[in-house]
Amino acid sequence: MSDKNNKTLKPGWRRVKFGDVVRLSKARSQDPLADGIERYVGLEHLEPGDLRIRRWGSVADGVTFTSVFQPGQVLFGKRRAYQRKVAVADFSGVCSGDIYVLETKDAQVLLPELLPFICQTDAFFEHAVGTSAGSLSPRTSWTSLANFEFVLPTLEVQMQRVDLLGRHQELAGSLESAAALAERARRAALLDAFRPDRGSADMFPSHWATAPVGELGDVQLGQQRHPKYDSGSNMRPYLRVANVLDGWIDFSDVNQMHFPEKDVQKFELLHGDVLLNEGQSFDLVGRSAIYRGGVPGLCCQKTLIRFRCGERLLPEFAQAYFQHRLYTGQFASMCVQTTSMAHLTAVRFSAMQMPVPPLDEQRQIASVVETLNQSAIELQGRFKAAQALGAQLGGMQ
Numbered sequence: 052m053s054d055k056n057n058k059t060l061k062p063g064w065r066r067v068k069f070g071d072v073v074r075l076s077k078a079r080s081q082d083p084l085a086d087g088i089e090r091y092v093g094l095e096h097l098e099p100g101d102l103r104i105r106r107w108g109s110v111a112d113g114v115t116f117t118s119v120f121q122p123g124q125v126l127f128g129k130r131r132a133y134q135r136k137v138a139v140a141d142f143s144g145v146c147s148g149d150i151y152v153l154e155t156k157d158a159q160v161l162l163p164e165l166l167p168f169i170c171q172t173d174a175f176f177e178h179a180v181g182t183s184a185g186s187l188s189p190r191t192s193w194t195s196l197a198n199f200e201f202v203l204p205t206l207e208v209q210m211q212r213v214d215l216l217g218r219h220q221e222l223a224g225s226l227e228s229a230a231a232l233a234e235r236a237r238r239a240a241l242l243d244a245f246r247p248d249r250g251s252a253d254m255f256p257s258h259w260a261t262a263p264v265g266e267l268g269d270v271q272l273g274q275q276r277h278p279k280y281d282s283g284s285n286m287r288p289y290l291r292v293a294n295v296l297d298g299w300i301d302f303s304d305v306n307q308m309h310f311p312e313k314d315v316q317k318f319e320l321l322h323g324d325v326l327l328n329e330g331q332s333f334d335l336v337g338r339s340a341i342y343r344g345g346v347p348g349l350c351c352q353k354t355l356i357r358f359r360c361g362e363r364l365l366p367e368f369a370q371a372y373f374q375h376r377l378y379t380g381q382f383a384s385m386c387v388q389t390t391s392m393a394h395l396t397a398v399r400f401s402a403m404q405m406p407v408p409p410l411d412e413q414r415q416i417a418s419v420v421e422t423l424n425q426s427a428i429e430l431q432g433r434f435k436a437a438q439a440l441g442a443q444l445g446g447m448q
Contacts, residue, residue, distance in 0.1 A: 063204070064205065064208075068199065069169075069199040069200070070196070070198065072157070072161040074156050075152070076119070079118060079119060080119050080145060081117060083144075083145045084111060088119070088144055089110055091108045092140075092144055092145075093108065094131075094150065096108070097126065097136040099134050102137065102139050102171070104126070104141065114145065116146055118145055120144060120152045122140050122143060123154075125154065125167045126138045126146060126150050126153075127170055127196075129150065129191050131183075131188060132176060132191050135176055151193065151196070153166065160203075162206070162213055165209050165212060165213050165216075168212075178196070179196060182195035223437040226433050227434045237423040240419055240423055259408045260406075260407040260408075261404050262404070262407055263404060263405065264358065264402070264404075267364045267369075268358055269359040270358055270397050270400060271317060272353050273290075273352040273354065273357065274314065274350065276308065285311065286307045287310045287319075288346055289352050290305065290351045292352075292355065295326045295338060296338065297338050297340070298374065299340050310350055318351060320350065323366045324342045324358070324359050325342075325359075325366055325369055325370050326341075326351060326358075327339040327358065327373060327400070328355065328356075329353070329355055330395075331392055332393065333388075333393045336382055336383060336386055336392075336394070337377045337383070339370050341370050363407055364407065365410065367414075368417045385399055385403065387399075
């Protein structure tokens with residue numbers, strides 16, 4: 052970098068290219084098992100935003116990877132860089148060819164402990180994504196990454212930043228653990244709420260009534276997607292499987308299609324409607340959320356089941372029970388399978404037996420579950436915010 056580019060920086064700081072201070076490891080093993088290497092890491096083992104490697108495979112099970120990594124080196128996913136997969140190895144192994152193994156050239160110039168945080172910055176990922184080539188599986192090249200420019204502070208400031216980032220990582224880890232505990236508590240509460248009486252042979256507590264879902268409310272599939280509905284005089288927003296997550300609805304990507312006026316009343320959502328994924332993978336079919344309103348004229352697609360509770364059932368209780376069935380695999384066990392996915396089907400869902408406790412018990416169960424749910428959401432949000440802050444702290448200002 053020229054002196055002109057460095058004049059505006061703090062004393063001792065300088066602008067450098069990534070490749071000037073970081074090298075790409077070329078270490079290889081043609082026979083990892085014979086070389087005593089026990090573990091391998093693929094892109095599927097790296098979690099976005101998580102610098103720790105928590106999962107791996109066994110070389111003994113067979114693997115064609117040859118790129119060797121050592122403890123302390125940084126693994127960067129070069130394929131689909133927008134997934135933001137970066138991790139620091141704490142064991143030796145081999146990794147996928149879609150993972151770059153990086154290390155600092157000189158620890159007296161760039162601290163090795165700072166490298167992973169630089170790789171986590173928004174600027175680095177934007178450069179990696181912007182220089183990726185390929186439509187289905189875009190990849191960035193080492194030559195492109197090596198040209199990434201960033202500001203390198205003095206070694207003293209790097210040490211201070213590493214200490215700060217380390218303490219921030221500990222905080223983020225604590226928040227992650229707390230969020231996981233809150234989620235386990237929520238699921239445990241759902242299991243406990245629908246545990247049968249020990250002295251009863253019935254599926255539910257003996258004083259609860261039961262009835263088919265179809266008798267407790269209105270079951271309706273959404274409108275079938277069809278090219279003829281891609282345009283029309285009555286275009287309306289609609290929800291699909293991708294919008295209905297576990298307990299909440301994602302409104303960030305809502306599509307539109309034409310709904311004939313005569314069918315609007317059948318497909319339009321009302322406050323309190325419970326939506327379930329009708330067609331999904333076996334582990335996700337039956338995932339549900341309650342629509343709380345807020346989007347005028349919102350409808351739903353046929354891949355969703357809309358359940359509108361009658362007077363004997365509270366939506367919050369119904370959704371809690373649906374989550375219980377999802378987590379215990381009961382929805383998956385009642386599905387039919389096509390070549391591509393599992394289907395709950397409106398007919399099977401309508402015939403499913405549903406517990407109907409007294410309304411005061413429904414309110415109590417729903418209240419406990421909602422309280423735990425809000426705690427889990429809040430802690431998860433704080434963890435995500437801490438992750439985002441960490442990416443900012445890794446940049447040098």
